[in-house]
Amino acid sequence: LGHYAAFGLESRVKFATRPEQRIGSDEQWDHAEAELRQALEATGCEYDVEEGDGAFYGPKIDFHVTDSIGRSWQLGTIQLDYSAPERFGLEYIGSDNKPHRPVIIHRAVCGSFERFIAILIEHYAGAFPTWLAPEQVRVLSVGQDWDASAKQLVGALVEAGIRATLQSRETLGYRIREAELHKIPYMAVVGEREALDSTVAVRERGKGKKQEVMSRDNFVSLVEEKIRTRSLT
Numbered sequence: 687l688g689h690y691a692a693f694g695l696e697s698r699v700k701f702a703t704r705p706e707q708r709i710g711s712d713e714q715w716d717h718a719e720a721e722l723r724q725a726l727e728a729t730g731c732e733y734d735v736e737e738g739d740g741a742f743y744g745p746k747i748d749f750h751v752t753d754s755i756g757r758s759w760q761l762g763t764i765q766l767d768y769s770a771p772e773r774f775g776l777e778y779i780g781s782d783n784k785p786h787r788p789v790i791i792h793r794a795v796c797g798s799f800e801r802f803i804a805i806l807i808e809h810y811a812g813a814f815p816t817w818l819a820p821e822q823v824r825v826l827s828v829g830q831d832w833d834a835s836a837k838q839l840v841g842a843l844v845e846a847g848i849r850a851t852l853q854s855r856e857t858l859g860y861r862i863r864e865a866e867l868h869k870i871p872y873m874a875v876v877g878e879r880e881a882l883d884s885t886v887a888v889r890e891r892g893k894g895k896k897q898e899v900m901s902r903d904n905f906v907s908l909v910e911e912k913i914r915t916r917s918l919t
Contacts, residue, residue: 689795690761693806694815694918695751699731702739702746709743710769718766719745743769746792753809761802765792813891815919816871816912823850823909824870826861828877830854835881839874839902846906848913850874862889872909 690697701722704715722745726733733747740746749762767790770776777785796802806818816822823843827836833854843850853861858875865873873889875897880886886905887897900908911917 690749690751692916693809693818695753695809697749697751699726699733700736700739700748700750701726701733702736702741702748704740704745705738705742707742708740714768715745718768722747722764722766741765741767741792743767744792751805753805754811755808759805761797761805762795763792763797766790767792813869814871815917816909817916819869819871820849821851821868821870822848822913823872823874824861824865824868825850825852825874825876826858826865827852827854828858828875832876832878832881836876839876839886842902842906843909846910848906848909866891871912874905 703719708715726747736748744766746763746765748760750758750760752758768787770790771788776788778788780786806814810818814820825836825840825843827833833852836852836854840850840852853865855861856864862873862875869891871891875887875889877887880899884902885899886902887899888905888908889895889897
C-alpha cells in the first residue's frame with residue numbers, strides 16, 4: 687500500500703472469493719481462500735470481501751486506488767492458482783527429494799504500465815510533483831546577453847541529476863506563460879542582476895507571479911531535496 691501512497695493515491699484492499707463459474711475442486715478453493723485470508727490478517731490491513739468476484743481459477747486480493755476526482759481504479763492484484771499447475775503437469779523436487787505440485791502466484795503491482803501512467807496524468811491533471819515531472823526546471827534568460835549565464839545554471843542542474851532545459855526564444859512573458867501551461871514545477875529566471883550575483887529568480891508552480899531570489903547552490907539543493915524525498919507538494 688505504501689507504493690500507492692508514494693504517488694498520493696488513496697488505496698483500499700478487496701478480497702475476492704470463488705465465483706459460480708470456476709475450475710478446480712472445492713478443496714483447492716477452500717485452501718486457497720484460507721491462505722490469502724491468512725496473509726491479509728497477518729498484515730493487519732483492513733479489507734473488504736467481494737463474494738464471488740474471484741478469477742475462474744482462484745481467489746485474489748485486489749488493490750484499488752481512488753484518483754483526485756473520486757474514481758476507483760483496480761491496479762495491483764495477487765492471485766493464487768492451484769489449477770494451472772495441475773493441468774500443465776508442473777512439478778518440482780522438494781527437500782524430501784520427492785515431486786510436489788507448485789502453486790502459481792499471479793502478481794501485478796501497477797497493472798499495465800501505460801494504464802498506470804494514464805491514471806497518474808489524470809490524477810495530477812498534468813501537474814506532476816517535481817520528482818515525477820518529465821521536465822523539472824525550465825530556465826528562462828531575460829535576454830540573449832544572459833544566455834551564457836543561464837546555460838551555466840542548466841549545466842549545474844543537469845549535473846545534479848535534475849531534468850532542466852533552457853528557453854531563450856520569444857519574449858520573457860511568452861515563455862513564462864508557456865511554462866505555466868506546460869505545468870513545469872519550477873521556472874528559473876536569469877537576468878542581469880542574477881548573472882552578476884550568481885543568483886536566480888525562482889517561480890514555483892501554483893504560486894502565481896511570486897518570485898524568490900536565491901543563490902544557485904540553494905536552488906539546486908531545493909530541487910534535489912524535493913526529488914530525494916519524493917515530495918508531493
